[in-house]
Amino acid sequence: MSADVPATDDPVVAALREACEGEVTGAAPISELTTLKVGGPARVHVDAMRDDDLVAVGRVCAEHDLPWLIVGRGSNLLVADAGWHGIAVSLGRGFRGYEVDGELVTAGAAEPLPSLAVKLANEGFRGFAWAAAVPGSLGGGVRMNAGAHGGEMADHLVEAELFRLSSGSRETWPAANLGLRYRHSDLPSDAVVVAATLRLARGETEEVRAEISEIKQWRRDHQPINEPNCGSVFTNPEGDSAGRLIEAVGGKELRIGGAGVSALHANFIVTTPTATAADVRSLIRTLRQRVADESGIVLRPEVQMVGDFDDEGLEVRAPDGAADGRGG
Ligand SMILES: Cc1cc2nc3c(=O)[nH]c(=O)nc-3n(C[C@H](O)[C@H](O)[C@H](O)COP(=O)(O)OP(=O)(O)OC[C@H]3O[C@@H](n4cnc5c(N)ncnc54)[C@H](O)[C@@H]3O)c2cc1C
Numbered sequence: 001m002s003a004d005v006p007a008t009d010d011p012v013v014a015a016l017r018e019a020c021e022g023e024v025t026g027a028a029p030i031s032e033l034t035t036l037k038v039g040g041p042a043r044v045h046v047d048a049m050r051d052d053d054l055v056a057v058g059r060v061c062a063e064h065d066l067p068w069l070i071v072g073r074g075s076n077l078l079v080a081d082a083g084w085h086g087i088a089v090s091l092g093r094g095f096r097g098y099e100v101d102g103e104l105v106t107a108g109a110a111e112p113l114p115s116l117a118v119k120l121a122n123e124g125f126r127g128f129a130w131a132a133a134v135p136g137s138l139g140g141g142v143r144m145n146a147g148a149h150g151g152e153m154a155d156h157l158v159e160a161e162l163f164r165l166s167s168g169s170r171e172t173w174p175a176a177n178l179g180l181r182y183r184h185s186d187l188p189s190d191a192v193v194v195a196a197t198l199r200l201a202r203g204e205t206e207e208v209r210a211e212i213s214e215i216k217q218w219r220r221d222h223q224p225i226n227e228p229n230c231g232s233v234f235t236n237p238e239g240d241s242a243g244r245l246i247e248a249v250g251g252k253e254l255r256i257g258g259a260g261v262s263a264l265h266a267n268f269i270v271t272t273p274t275a276t277a278a279d280v281r282s283l284i285r286t287l288r289q290r291v292a293d294e295s296g297i298v299l300r301p302e303v304q305m306v307g308d309f310d311d312e313g314l315e316v317r318a319p320d321g322a323a324d325g326r327g328g
Pocket residue numbers: 035069070071072073074075076077091109133134135136137138139140141142143144145146147148149183191192193194223224225229230231232304
């Protein structure tokens with residue numbers, strides 16, 4: 001531990017600092033770890049550098065009976081204002097980098113998807129340009145089966161390297177065992193994706209770069225990428241779009257506290273500096289209720305909500321015969 005690390009009274013922080021190579025922060029502001037920029041602190045945040053740091057997180061969670069929260073680039077996370085009373089763990093520099101072996105690419109799970117998409121274009125692969133639009137990590141992308149512009153992780157994933165926090169060991173899981181479907185996987189809750197192997201086809205670098213530029217331009221034109229948000233708040237119901245349904249009930253006019261529906265895309269909630277997680281969640285509930293009342297469709301949140309929300313929950317009164325939105 002370096003001399004400039006602040007002293008701590010928290011035995012959990014002290015135990016993790018003793019064991020981890022990566023940075024350990026007590027009372028860590030979660031809002032800085034997520035793209036929505038709201039939410040209370042995590043009791044402790046570990047920026048894991050190596051497997052031994054993850055071993056320590058699993059061990060300290062067990063010893064202190066604390067839950068863990070795996071945080072990627074926080075681009076699909078809504079953390080409660082009360083924060084996270086356990087250990088939040090991210091993958092640091094030690095989980096970056098990639099290797100190419102013929103048509104297979106094995107990359108560290110901390111690789112940001114947009115830069116990985118560019119690197120793989122430069123390596124002469126095609127088919128992964130869609131990932132340039134998704135501001136998550138490779139690990140978060142596997143967990144969510146991220147996808148865009150006609151592609152998704154399940155199209156390429158051969159296997160994932162999982163670190164199990166409860167046993168402190170690595171396992172290799174073939175993609176077929178991960179239960180990947182629309183914005184969802186069946187990963188065990190203690191599984192940290194630490195690396196993933198993708199199969200990609202060869203292509204012309206210049207063509208793929210042009211495709212990436214087009215995709216990025218489309219995003220700038222159609223999504224509020226310069227305001228804090230978490231991407232699509234709801235999954236699209238079968239055969240319809242959540243954005244269309246929300247717009248049809250006047251959702252674009254809605255604002256609660258510091259959170260509002262984006263004027264550019266109705267399935268995006270954007271926050272201002274005064275926003276709270278409760279504002280965002282209350283807006284999610286209101287949108288669900290309005291859409292259920294008008295269309296009979298109950299939208300399913302895509303954003304992952306974690307921590308204790310002191311509210312009545314997200315259940316909505318569904319009219320008779322209401323359809324459940326597709327997805328996880
Ligand atoms: C502007 C914007 C546009 C977006 N567009 C898209 C889009 O087009 N398509 C799309 O699919 N998504 C989109 N998203 C949502 C988001 O980028 C994806 O869901 C992404 O896969 C989340 O990755 P992350 O690393 O940020 O995960 P986080 O948000 O940090 O976490 C999401 C979930 O994954 C888990 N997790 C994260 N890392 C790991 C890991 N290494 N191992 C195990 N579990 C992990 C977390 O515990 C959590 O349950 C968008 C988001 C934004 C802000």
